[in-house]
Amino acid sequence: MTNNKPAVDNRRLGLRGWVYAGKYTFERYLYLGHRLSGLGLIAYMVLHILETANRMRGEQAWAELMAVFASPPFKVIEYLLFAAAVFHAMNGIRLMLVELGFFLGKPQEPVYPYKSSVLKHRPLTYLVMILAGLLMALGGSSLFFP
Amino acid sequence: MRETRLWSLHILVIPIILVLLGAHFALMHYAPIFYALSVEKAREFSTMIARGKNIGQFVVYILLLAAGLYHGLYGTRGILRELPWSPALAKLIDLGILIFGIAIFALGVYVTWWTFNFELGG
Amino acid sequence: MLVAKTITFRIRRFDPETDSAPHWDSYAVNVFEGMTVLEALHQIKAEQEPSLAWRSSCRMGVCGSCGMFVNQFPQLACQTQVLHLEADIVSVEPLPNYPNVKDLVPDLQPLVEKHAEVKPYIIHPDLKEMREPSGEFLQTPAEREAFSQFTYCIKCGVCLAACPTAATDPAFLGPQALTQAYRYSADNRDSGVHSRRDSVGAFHGAYQCHMAGACSHACPKGVDPALAIQLLKRALVLDNFGFGKKESQSAKVAPLADVVKELEEFAPPPRTAE
Ligand code: SF4
Ligand code: FES
Numbered sequence: 001m002t003n004n005k006p007a008v009d010n011r012r013l014g015l016r017g018w019v020y021a022g023k024y025t026f027e028r029y030l031y032l033g034h035r036l037s038g039l040g041l042i043a044y045m046v047l048h049i050l051e052t053a054n055r056m057r058g059e060q061a062w063a064e065l066m067a068v069f070a071s072p073p074f075k076v077i078e079y080l081l082f083a084a085a086v087f088h089a090m091n092g093i094r095l096m097l098v099e100l101g102f103f104l105g106k107p108q109e110p111v112y113p114y115k116s117s118v119l120k121h122r123p124l125t126y127l128v129m130i131l132a133g134l135l136m137a138l139g140g141s142s143l144f145f146p
Numbered sequence: 147m148r149e150t151r152l153w154s155l156h157i158l159v160i161p162i163i164l165v166l167l168g169a170h171f172a173l174m175h176y177a178p179i180f181y182a183l184s185v186e187k188a189r190e191f192s193t194m195i196a197r198g199k200n201i202g203q204f205v206v207y208i209l210l211l212a213a214g215l216y217h218g219l220y221g222t223r224g225i226l227r228e229l230p231w232s233p234a235l236a237k238l239i240d241l242g243i244l245i246f247g248i249a250i251f252a253l254g255v256y257v258t259w260w261t262f263n264f265e266l267g268g
Numbered sequence: 269m270l271v272a273k274t275i276t277f278r279i280r281r282f283d284p285e286t287d288s289a290p291h292w293d294s295y296a297v298n299v300f301e302g303m304t305v306l307e308a309l310h311q312i313k314a315e316q317e318p319s320l321a322w323r324s325s326c327r328m329g330v331c332g333s334c335g336m337f338v339n340q341f342p343q344l345a346c347q348t349q350v351l352h353l354e355a356d357i358v359s360v361e362p363l364p365n366y367p368n369v370k371d372l373v374p375d376l377q378p379l380v381e382k383h384a385e386v387k388p389y390i391i392h393p394d395l396k397e398m399r400e401p402s403g404e405f406l407q408t409p410a411e412r413e414a415f416s417q418f419t420y421c422i423k424c425g426v427c428l429a430a431c432p433t434a435a436t437d438p439a440f441l442g443p444q445a446l447t448q449a450y451r452y453s454a455d456n457r458d459s460g461v462h463s464r465r466d467s468v469g470a471f472h473g474a475y476q477c478h479m480a481g482a483c484s485h486a487c488p489k490g491v492d493p494a495l496a497i498q499l500l501k502r503a504l505v506l507d508n509f510g511f512g513k514k515e516s517q518s519a520k521v522a523p524l525a526d527v528v529k530e531l532e533e534f535a536p537p538p539r540t541a542e
Contacts, residue, residue, distance in 0.1 A: 025482070027479070
């Protein structure tokens with residue numbers, strides 16, 4: 001015994017546990033994506049409220065601001081926001097249904113080979129992801145190639 | 147119990163946001179597709195004011211503001227509060243987010259109200 | 269025994285009495301087909317490192333002692349065959365998200381405390397009936413099936429090691445306790461989620477589950493904690509809006525005399541002495 005105070009080995013993963021989804025199913029990446037897109041969207045919503053409040057400074061100030069937003073870099077940012085909103089909305093529809101207990105199947109005896117609720121609602125997961133992909137492609141094409 | 151109500155509301159506003167934000171997107175960002183209106187035209191000062199003077203638009207925007215801010219800020223609070231704060235700091239986060247939410251909502255309502263009452267050509 | 273392969277075990281070592289920080293040691297083990305990680309640990313302890321510490325008992329996936337982080341995945345050492353990992357190097361760590369006692373021994377105290385917090389026992393709506401039952405508490409197979417899956421939990425703690433919320437929030441009740449809260453609430457002899465809402469319906473309860481699904485993927489007993497937690501949320505919401513209250517179960521309890529009569533009707537006639 002070299003020291004009186006025993007060392008502690010804290011194994012709590014911390015933020016790494018949110019980000020690193022490792023060998024778990026890809027729903028854990030959806031969890032991460034949902035979190036990040038959600039934070040991005042609320043931050044944007046607040047900025048958006050502040051930015052559109054600019055109208056109170058008159059027509060001139062408004063027109064100047066809109067001219068800035070019409071520039072290419074803002075088009076890309078706008079698209080990213082649109083994509084985040086689409087992802088968050090589609091994944092959110094899944095979560096809303098699933099977190100209220102729908103599409104998960106009934107509890108059943110775990111006799112091999114059993115399927116967990118994560119696998120049981122996979123069709124829904126695929127469906128919303130395909131929808132998200134389609135909407136993103138649609139939005140992108142109309143935004144960049146009007 | 148209180149958390150159950152807060153969470154239920156967080157879920158309940160989802161359909162509202164889906165419909166209203168969908169409409170907002172269509173109006174502002176996809177105006178060419180839905181209204182045969184160029185994005186530039188849709189974002190012009192006079193167009194915006196004209197839109198804002200519509201009572202339906204006014205109500206819808208207040209509703210979207212409330213629903214969107216509540217859903218987003220409740221989610222943010224959840225994420226923040228999953229970090230290991232002391233009870234006092236946790237309370238402070240709750241309070242801070244509440245005050246911030248009310249302030250930004252008030253600003254949004256004020257701007258919407260201002261637009262609603264704006265006289266064009268004045 | 270047929271030797272199939274030599275595998276290097278990288279084991280995370282930590283002794284709070286002598287070490288200031290954890291370190292990794294490597295051991296080569298001749299692994300035969302069917303050998304489990306637990307058997308490999310026994311072999312290392314017998315032949316190479318007598319001071320290696322871990323916790324295990326039943327070596328058949330029943331006691332829930334041997335949960336470990338093997339190759340970055342939380343699982344039972346006794347149910348994991350080394351060759352099934354398909355790796356030449358196998359890393360073994362104690363379960364994450366728990367304080368560590370020594371080497372591969374996590375301190376499961378938080379799990380036990382959270383388990384106790386959700387009142388994991390039947391709370392009959394009629395206290396008198398529960399203390400002095402006037403008959404048997406009947407249960408149909410369908411009523412049993414509503415929670416049966418969740419009774420297989422062995423409290424191994426693997427699910428909390430997989431859970432992203434548990435990674436940062438020490439107060440989160442976690443998949444294990446929340447699942448048991450639902451297991452009892454869904455029991456027809458119980459008064460339902462109402463009596464547990466103070467713990468599971470609070471901030472660090474059911475709503476901090478975001479359906480990342482890792483617990484259900486990792487659970488070695490097929491308990492599917494994620495399913496239980498979502499059903500728990502639904503029950504909590506229904507209860508909050510006044511739809512969840514269970515009618516008193518005592519009405520459904522058959523008087524003892526009736527049960528005896530029923531049994532007598534089924535039973536073969538008593539044998540008479542010659
Ligand atoms: S739910 Fe599964 S993983 Fe969690 S403690 Fe119980 S048996 Fe272990
Ligand atoms: S030793 Fe009992 S579960 Fe592994």
